[in-house]
Amino acid sequence: xxxxxxxxxxxxxxxxxxxxxxxxxxxxxxxxxxxxxxxxxxxxxxxxxxxxxxxxxxxxxxxxxxxxxxxxxxxxxxxxxxxxxxxxxxxxxxxxxxxxxxxxxxxxxxxxxxxxxxxxxxxxxxxxxxxxxxxxxxxxxxxxxxxxxxxxxxxxxxxxxxxxxxxxxxxxxxxxxxxxxxxxxxxxxxxxxxxxxxxxxxxxxxxxxxxxxxxxxxxxxxxxxxxxxxxxxxxxxxxxxxxxxxxxxxxxxxxxxxxxxxxxxxxxxxxxxxxxxxxxxxxxxxxxxxxxxxxxxxxxxxxxxxxxxxxxxxxxxxxxxxxxxxxxxxxxxxxxxxxxxxxxxxxxxxxxxxxxxxxxxxxxxxxxxxxxxxxxxxxxxxxxxxxxxxxxxxxxxxxxxxxxxxxxxxxxxxxxxxxxxxxxxxxxxxxxxxxxxxxxxxxxxxxxxxxxxxxxxxxxxxxxxxxxxxxxxxxxxxxxxxxxxxxxxxxxxxxxxxxxxxxxxxxxxxxxxxxx
Amino acid sequence: xxxxxxxxxxxxxxxxxxxxxxxxxxxxxxxxxxxxxxxxxxxxxxxxxxxxxxxxxxxxxxxxxxxxxxxxxxxxxxxxxxxxxxxxxxxxxxxxxxxxxxxxxxxxxxxxxxxxxxxxxxxxxxxxxxxxxxxxxxxxxxxxxxxxxxxxxxxxxxxxxxxxxxxxxxxxxxxxxxxxxxxxxxxxxxxxxxxxxxxxxxxxxxxxxxxxxxxxxxxxxxxxxxxxxxxxxxxxxxxxxxxxxxxxxxxxxxxxxxxxxxxxxxxxxxxxxxxxxxxxxxxxxxxxxxxxxxxxxxxxxxxxxxxxxxxxxxxxxxxxxxxxxxxxxxxxxxxxxxxxxxxxxxxxxxxxxxxxxxxxxxxxxxxxxxxxxxxxxxxxxxxxxxxxxxxxxxxxxxxxxxxxxx
Numbered sequence: 077x078x079x080x081x082x083x084x085x086x087x088x089x090x091x092x093x094x095x096x097x098x099x100x101x102x103x104x105x106x107x108x109x110x111x112x113x114x115x116x117x118x119x120x121x122x123x124x125x126x127x128x129x130x131x132x133x134x135x136x137x138x139x140x141x142x143x144x145x146x147x148x149x150x151x152x153x154x155x156x157x158x159x160x161x162x163x164x165x166x167x168x169x170x171x172x173x174x175x176x177x178x179x180x181x182x183x184x185x186x187x188x189x190x191x192x193x194x195x196x197x198x199x200x201x202x203x204x205x206x207x208x209x210x211x212x213x214x215x216x217x218x219x220x221x222x223x224x225x226x227x228x229x230x231x232x233x234x235x236x237x238x239x240x241x242x243x244x245x246x247x248x249x250x251x252x253x254x255x256x257x258x259x260x261x262x263x264x265x266x267x268x269x270x271x272x273x274x275x276x277x278x279x280x281x282x283x284x285x286x287x288x289x290x291x292x293x294x295x296x297x298x299x300x301x302x303x304x305x306x307x308x309x310x311x312x313x314x315x316x317x318x319x320x321x322x323x324x325x326x327x328x329x330x331x332x333x334x335x336x337x338x339x340x341x342x343x344x345x346x347x348x349x350x351x352x353x354x355x356x357x358x359x360x361x362x363x364x365x366x367x368x369x370x371x372x373x374x375x376x377x378x379x380x381x382x383x384x385x386x387x388x389x390x391x392x393x394x395x396x397x398x399x400x401x402x403x404x405x406x407x408x409x410x411x412x413x414x415x416x417x418x419x420x421x422x423x424x425x426x427x428x429x430x431x432x433x434x435x436x437x438x439x440x441x442x443x444x445x446x447x448x449x450x451x452x453x454x455x456x457x458x459x460x461x462x463x464x465x466x467x468x469x470x471x472x473x474x475x476x477x478x479x480x481x482x483x484x485x486x487x488x489x490x491x492x493x494x495x496x497x498x499x500x501x502x503x504x505x506x507x508x509x510x511x512x513x514x515x516x517x518x519x520x521x522x523x524x525x526x527x528x529x530x531x532x533x534x535x536x537x538x539x540x541x542x543x544x545x546x547x548x549x550x551x552x553x554x555x556x557x558x559x560x561x562x563x564x565x566x567x568x569x570x571x572x573x574x575x576x577x578x579x580x581x582x583x584x585x586x587x588x589x590x591x592x
Numbered sequence: 593x594x595x596x597x598x599x600x601x602x603x604x605x606x607x608x609x610x611x612x613x614x615x616x617x618x619x620x621x622x623x624x625x626x627x628x629x630x631x632x633x634x635x636x637x638x639x640x641x642x643x644x645x646x647x648x649x650x651x652x653x654x655x656x657x658x659x660x661x662x663x664x665x666x667x668x669x670x671x672x673x674x675x676x677x678x679x680x681x682x683x684x685x686x687x688x689x690x691x692x693x694x695x696x697x698x699x700x701x702x703x704x705x706x707x708x709x710x711x712x713x714x715x716x717x718x719x720x721x722x723x724x725x726x727x728x729x730x731x732x733x734x735x736x737x738x739x740x741x742x743x744x745x746x747x748x749x750x751x752x753x754x755x756x757x758x759x760x761x762x763x764x765x766x767x768x769x770x771x772x773x774x775x776x777x778x779x780x781x782x783x784x785x786x787x788x789x790x791x792x793x794x795x796x797x798x799x800x801x802x803x804x805x806x807x808x809x810x811x812x813x814x815x816x817x818x819x820x821x822x823x824x825x826x827x828x829x830x831x832x833x834x835x836x837x838x839x840x841x842x843x844x845x846x847x848x849x850x851x852x853x854x855x856x857x858x859x860x861x862x863x864x865x866x867x868x869x870x871x872x873x874x875x876x877x878x879x880x881x882x883x884x885x886x887x888x889x890x891x892x893x894x895x896x897x898x899x900x901x902x903x904x905x906x907x908x909x910x911x912x913x914x915x916x917x918x919x920x921x922x923x924x925x926x927x928x929x930x931x932x933x934x935x936x937x938x939x940x941x942x943x944x945x946x947x948x949x950x951x952x953x954x955x956x957x958x959x960x961x962x963x964x965x966x967x968x969x970x971x972x973x974x975x976x977x978x979x980x981x982x983x984x985x986x987x988x989x990x991x992x993x994x995x996x997x998x
Binding site for chain 2: 333499524
């Protein structure tokens, strides 16, 4: 393995975990070749005639699916921080003496910290997926045997489809399922609303296990996962802790400073003309984004405007827009709170829409390019508008990419962030880890001024002279440093602990072990 | 072993630092830095600590820091406070004045909203000015625990130099009595615009403070006027409101503090406020008689914005020209409440135009439609218009625009 310079000027490995890796070539520059990956052809003669696929336990199902050393096991993250299934897989594997597994989740949460034990024991070689909190810390300190690979939600679909990652066994928790393996995200004690992140897993995995705490009579309708793709169904007492799967209500920030940023963002959307009747918009579930959704809703009502559709992660505040007539429909990949889960169950215009269809770069179109307004976050933005979402300025890997890279392809990408968090500037001269190229990031909104990417002269012209606090990105950086002092850079070891993939499967940056 | 602990630390504390200083007899300076920003600022913090201890002539000490992202002016204040708790140093480490803080104030500027900032909580200082209050109050009095008064004073002094309040009038609420006079020595040389005099009961208190400020200014060679805002918080204060309002040329506004006032009367403070109607009226009348701004008490339910707006509207109806705030989200509501409404502006415009037309035509009597307009009505309309113009709600040349419209 050697490090090579990619098109963004970052040094990246040409080989990851023994597999050749393509350095990032520039936005829209890499063209894939060949055909999609496909799992082996099954035959129904291997499955019981009554189609009752219920196995006695998760262990029995894993054994039946041939669990052995070196396999790639995938899971989805719809149970979020209330996931009671994923950790069990590795507990069972450890008991069986299986080694060197690759865990390939669509995201991990602090509740997955017990996996560290299996990483230490050698049951698990590495994680390819987002890493939050304790897992990220473990990786940053160079303690994981293999190299982590971080992908966006769409990048994960692309990697599976293109055969970069071959899933041996997908273990998919389902809030409702029948004995044939039809499964869905609504109903039952652990409802998640949707389970769309599992779509590439069940389509492309060699073996598929459904784990449910809510076995219903056939057919489990409307099914998100079709039983024809499923090998085993496992019934357990509980797949998740409901209070940690969805929040009762997602909370708008109470911080007056963040509300100020939300107000400024809404004012920018209005004065720039980006918000208009029929516009499309996506905002996340962070406290500031929720506040923006509420302010935008008020503005839409005042103007008598309606957004044509919004893309979820849905929250109560999007559901309010839908129900009160300021949004035509919600296309939803995941539900963040109970109001959204209920809305999916009852509202025909609240549509389950897997990221599979929305974010995959290697497909015949991406939903994200249709979005007029995209509100995103970042841990760091640099003076070239490059963005970082996975590491902090101290070099520690603490977050996943989520859909962030995919969403950068929207028409107007707006990032509301505080200029500094405590003493740590968010606007820096060079991002610690490059996750998204600056050419895709249009506007940075801070409490101390709005910087528009010089590539977007149209936006600069649209808002000039309208009373908004316009500054350059360099001025923002200088203001932050004047208040906080000039930060020193984190020091790193040579060892690459994680690779950051771009949406097309190329490597945009590498994360190194932090120096203690 | 003598030890001093200053500053704050805890799960909810941000942008502050806890400093533990022990003076030792030998061994030089032993530094122990725990900081969430150590990677980015560890070296800078260490350098700052060493140079500060050197400045105060301390050669042997154990200094432990527990830092949650404090800015340099906070670190300096905490260390100075610890040093002063253990030694009799007469030195003070004065941070550089941020040149953006050198703006002035004026007697008749708006004082609709003034945001209270507890003087020992630096995390709330940094963005206070961004919320556009008319004034910020760095409070040394009731929001600071008695055993933290000394360190708060140093912190507030440093904040006056380092923190940009983005054009807000820079106010400090001092303590009562002798401690308050010491507070003045600490803050007056650092471009304070206005001093709030708490629990003021007589004119003499105002004069003592005014004299003290003059003495400090003379010593420092300062020339700008520093304004005073007495706060009336007792029955005796209300009785003496007239003499307090007129006690000095420096007094530009007078406020009422209802928590202490109702406590002094021995009654409950209610949302309706029946128990304080007399006191509030008295403050308004005494202020207007002295040509200063009457300022209402704070509204303490920070979650109830509708209640706050109603409160502001009733205060405005009584004649108040401002109100204190304890949360940044109250600022916009208060400003809106004290600003003339569309309706008020429309009515005032018609009256003023009718009056000017009548005067041009040499008519002695002004009429709007069939209604006669008296001079006081015109005067009130003129006030509304001038307020709207100053707030930027009406252009200077509004009359021409009106005429062009018709």
